[in-house]
Amino acid sequence: MARSIVHIDMNTFFVSCERLTNSALNGIPLIIGGGERGVVASCSYEARRFGVRSAMPIHMAMKLCPQAKIMKGDMELYSRLSHDITEIIQEKAPVVEKASIDEFYLDITGMDKFHGSYKWTNELAQTIIRETGLPLTFALSVNKTVSKIGTGEGKQKQNLEIPEHLVQPFLNPLSIQKIPMVGEKTFQMLSRIGIRTIQTLSEMPAEALQRMIGKNGIELWKKANGIDNNPVEPYTERKSISTEETFPQDTIDIDLIRRILHGMVEKLAFQLRSEQWLASTVTVKIRYANFDTETKQCRVQYTSADHILNQIVTELFEKLYQRRMRLRLIGIRFSGLVRGTYQIDLFQDTEEMLALYQAMDRMKTRYGFDSVMRCAGATFKPNNKNEILKRKSR
Incomplete structure (x- = not known):
């Protein structure tokens, strides 16, 4: 059926x-x-x-x-x-x-x-x-x-019903750009060899398309032929994303704590953008050496941008950490999430910032999260005792 x-x-x-x-x-x-x-x-x-x-x-x-x-x-x-x-x-x-x-x-x-x-x-x-x-x-x-x-x-022809026997006649005359997974680079590459309509793409051997554009070639060929078995996934609203870190030893090293917080923000913000979420509430959590736990949160304009979230987290931490005791644990939670069609907060960010985030996210997605990161959030761990001695002697 x-x-x-x-x-x-x-x-x-x-x-x-x-x-x-x-x-x-x-x-x-x-x-x-x-x-x-x-x-x-x-x-x-x-x-x-x-x-x-x-x-x-x-x-x-x-x-x-x-x-x-x-x-x-x-x-x-x-x-x-x-x-x-x-x-x-x-x-x-x-x-x-x-x-x-x-x-x-x-x-x-x-x-x-x-x-x-x-x-x-x-x-x-x-x-x-x-x-x-x-x-x-x-x-x-x-x-x-x-x-x-x-x-x-x-949007031009009003609401449509496309029964099974009319799927291919409906798709055939359309530009390949109408297929959701075809971006500008793929379109230009296929256009150069004369593939501009979905019909031409559907008639191309699937194996040749796979050799040309990689693992997505077969999936693209299926879509051009009106084949898509992906299920409709029941909707459940995610409430929040969070992370926390317990220190090996209780610490009062503020510079270290700030670097760790920056790294946490960068990781969570990348997750937000990857899953297309925007956050509206930021919470910072600290636990002192005597196990007293305190939190502070604030509402923000919906965003998934590191530089905005970093500023908020830093301000919350400075307001929260008042007792100057050693800390055992720190944590961050982003909540009040909503779905968005945009990778970052287009209302706040500049053209240059948008390009920077897109480039960094592409590298993280392709080569792993640690392939590129902000210096503020990086923590450098010596590989061995000799490296520790070298650094101490400098």
Whole structure:
């Protein structure tokens, strides 16, 4: 039996949330993002007509669309409305996966026995629009890949239903860039050998594609042929991520403690970005040599950027550590997590900072977390006694 998988995409979600609270923003080019040296987090269709796109530097977007209004963005508002949408969907759908703050997959296989699957999905969509006031697009098909591509096409052609026998005719004329896993580099590489449409890609031998682009070649070939067996993963909201370290010996070495805290932040922030989370609460924990344990926390604007979190953690530690006794343990927890479609906090960070984080994350993902790190968070451990003696003699 063919599966029935729905992909729901909230249209220009950040922009729609802002317009929900301020109708004066309707119909005008609107950009959500940072300052003059920041990047675009989201933009309205009016701005997109001028060539503005997400992750584009703000200064470039303003050259393309100088009449656009720029707003910093309100992640707390977006998170609250995303939560409202999630509750509506979870109440009605049997299996729900929340792919990001504004994207959902639903597995409604078998529901056509009792309701028409498209009719049921359309009724759910109308309920979301009515109760939240936010626009959306959905597509219904046999798997996640085809449904996601369908919502992208549906933004111009309205909601789509793509039954199994129409999957390949639907995919064939589309650009290979429509496949979710095809980035700019892959597109350019395939374009150079004449592969620009999904049909051409689907007809290429899978083994040749694997030799060309590596282990993802087979997966890309499957997607071009409308094959995707990935399940809809039931949605569970993660509450927090944390780490702590107990010292081998109680210490009052503040420089060492700060380096360890920086290293903890870097590791947790990388995890946040890898899993596409943004944190809104930071907690620092210390345990004194006499086992007294104290914590201090504060709310922050949603972020997953090391430099922002490091500053907050440092300030909390300095406020918390007042007794000047030796410490036995330190720990950090990031909580109040929300899903986001962006690797880092695009509202706060500059174009250069975005490029730095992306480069570091790529190296960490490929070569391991320790392949590159900030000096502030590095702790150097001599390999042997001779190395210790050398350092002491310098």
